Amino acid sequence: MNDDEEAIRAHSYLWNQMFNFMSSMSLKCAIQLGIPDAIHDRGRPITLSELASALSIHDARLGFLGRLMRVLVHTGLIAVEDDPSFPQESRYALTPASRHLLSCSALNLSPLVLFVLNPAFMESFHCLSEWLRCPPGTGAATPFATNHGMSLWEYMRQDPGLRNAMKEGLGADAPWVGRMMLEKCEGVFDGVKTLVDVGGGAGELSRIVADEFPLMDCIVMDLPHVVSESSTRSKNGNLRFVAGDMFEAVPSADAVLLKWILHDWSDEECVKILKRCREAVSSNGRVGKVILIEEVMRPEDETEHDQTSLGRTIFTDFLMMVSVTGKERNEKEWARLFADTGFVDYRITPLIGSRSLIQVYI
Numbered sequence: 001m002n003d004d005e006e007a008i009r010a011h012s013y014l015w016n017q018m019f020n021f022m023s024s025m026s027l028k029c030a031i032q033l034g035i036p037d038a039i040h041d042r043g044r045p046i047t048l049s050e051l052a053s054a055l056s057i058h059d060a061r062l063g064f065l066g067r068l069m070r071v072l073v074h075t076g077l078i079a080v081e082d083d084p085s086f087p088q089e090s091r092y093a094l095t096p097a098s099r100h101l102l103s104c105s106a107l108n109l110s111p112l113v114l115f116v117l118n119p120a121f122m123e124s125f126h127c128l129s130e131w132l133r134c135p136p137g138t139g140a141a142t143p144f145a146t147n148h149g150m151s152l153w154e155y156m157r158q159d160p161g162l163r164n165a166m167k168e169g170l171g172a173d174a175p176w177v178g179r180m181m182l183e184k185c186e187g188v189f190d191g192v193k194t195l196v197d198v199g200g201g202a203g204e205l206s207r208i209v210a211d212e213f214p215l216m217d218c219i220v221m222d223l224p225h226v227v228s229e230s231s232t233r234s235k236n237g238n239l240r241f242v243a244g245d246m247f248e249a250v251p252s253a254d255a256v257l258l259k260w261i262l263h264d265w266s267d268e269e270c271v272k273i274l275k276r277c278r279e280a281v282s283s284n285g286r287v288g289k290v291i292l293i294e295e296v297m298r299p300e301d302e303t304e305h306d307q308t309s310l311g312r313t314i315f316t317d318f319l320m321m322v323s324v325t326g327k328e329r330n331e332k333e334w335a336r337l338f339a340d341t342g343f344v345d346y347r348i349t350p351l352i353g354s355r356s357l358i359q360v361y362i
């Protein structure tokens with residue numbers, strides 16, 4: 001490769017990196033407009049004018065919509081099919097990726113996309129360099145707090161929109177996690193008469209467990225402003241919500257469930273939470289366990305291009321650094337946390353890629 005060719009390649013790489021945010025933004029716009037659902041509802045590939053009419057977009061904006069569609073085709077979210085009988089008009093079709101944005105999809109990722117791409121997180125990335133430059137002992141705990149003057153949790157208390165987006169975004173995988181938990185972790189709820197889902201949000205995962213085990217008493221514990229908005233019901237009435245602070249106390253139970261909780265917190269904070277969980281499952285003579293749904297980062301997540309996790313865990317770890325005080329952890333880091341809290345053993349069951357269920361024993 002000569003110098004000119006190398007410079008062209010280098011520039012092209014940089015242009016792509018610079019414009020990467022437009023892939024995310026056009027994805028968000030496609031979800032907000034309901035483009036995947038409109039294509040799906042038509043039952044066949046859709047023309048631009050049909051799409052505009054399905055989305056209630058005025059004819060005067062047809063050209064703009066066409067340019068958005070060109071970006072979505074370019075990024076691979078939408079496919080374009082040319083029908084020989086209508087050579088003038090392209091028809092847009094779903095791809096495997098956009099099928100997972102459909103509201104009828106069991107694995108609908110749209111709520112998580114809308115949550116992650118909310119302005120409160122995105123603005124915080126502008127404060128990353130300022131935050132990194134802070135001398136030790138100065139500055140806010142996170143770039144989010146540098147930007148907003150408060151932690152994500154304080155921000156959530158006063159922003160019902162973001163609170164709801166978090167509930168919907170992180171709760172969306174509950175049907176899938178629930179199914180995996182029951183299929184891949186046989187016996188995980190054997191002997192569990194009382195379960196507490198700590199930081200359980202809307203209680204979607206607990207509802208699935210409660211419906212599967214009608215005799216189990218399922219308690220979702222979350223902060224007061226979250227619980228006061230929760231109305232999820234189980235078929236058998238064995239699901240209830242309690243307000244509490246996991247740093248203070250966790251209700252006594254045979255098992256404590258934490259899904260996407262500990263990755264929000266630093267090691268020191270996790271030890272405090274796990275101590276409260278340990279007390280909950282060992283109180284009143286119980287010999288219970290703690291069940292975590294978390295990423296267990298594997299060596300290959302940091303090196304190889306594995307479609308199931310690569311990038312995802314590196315990026316969720318980065319998001320945890322920017323938005324909260326947490327991080328994604330590998331097995332050694334998890335084992336150290338459990339030992340530091342006085343747990344004697346643990347068992348990891350991979351659910352998909354690095355997303356795992358960890359049973360921690362007292």
Ligand SMILES: C[S@@+](CC[C@H](N)C(=O)[O-])C[C@H]1O[C@@H](n2cnc3c(N)ncnc32)[C@H](O)[C@@H]1O
Nearest residue numbers: 170171199200201222223226244245246259260
């Ligand atoms: C990342 S979300 C996970 C929600 C849910 N487990 C899920 O997977 O959908 C974290 C949850 O922890 C809750 N939370 C934060 N601080 C808490 C505290 N001190 N005590 C109890 N819950 C807390 C939040 O309100 C939020 O619902």
Ligand SMILES: O=c1cc(-c2ccc(O)cc2)oc2c(O)c(O)ccc12
Nearest residue numbers: 115116170260264316319323324355
């Ligand atoms: O934006 C996120 C994403 C996650 C998340 C969801 C699913 C995974 O497999 C890994 C990470 O978790 C988050 C979270 O806990 C939080 O407090 C804010 C944002 C996100």
